[in-house]
Amino acid sequence: MGQVAVLFRLMPQGVETDMQALGAGVRSVVPKGVTIRGMQVKDIAFGLKSLLVSVVMDDTGGVLDSVEQALAKVPHVESVEVMEEGLL
Numbered sequence: 001m002g003q004v005a006v007l008f009r010l011m012p013q014g015v016e017t018d019m020q021a022l023g024a025g026v027r028s029v030v031p032k033g034v035t036i037r038g039m040q041v042k043d044i045a046f047g048l049k050s051l052l053v054s055v056v057m058d059d060t061g062g063v064l065d066s067v068e069q070a071l072a073k074v075p076h077v078e079s080v081e082v083m084e085e086g087l088l
Helices: 019-029 063-072
Strands: 003-012 035-045 048-058 077-087
Touching: 003 019, 003 063, 019 035, 019 048, 019 063, 048 063, 063 077
Parallel strands: none
Antiparallel strands: 003 048, 003 077, 035 048
16 A cells, blocks of 8 residues: 545634644644644635645555544534545
């Protein structure tokens, strides 16, 4: 099996959400075997920002879902969306 690169977009609960704390929360919940390749804060509109998280993981069944569920449990995360996914 190969590896998969995935880009997630995390939307915070509001404009007052501390994006650095959100990033720290992401680092603490990522399952074993998943490598964070990068994080970027992106402006959306009217002060709202999103956190783009790029990860690399093994291409095995259920791993993508477990990462998505873990990211959704980070405090102050409103939603998690897979933006891109591709084999390495």
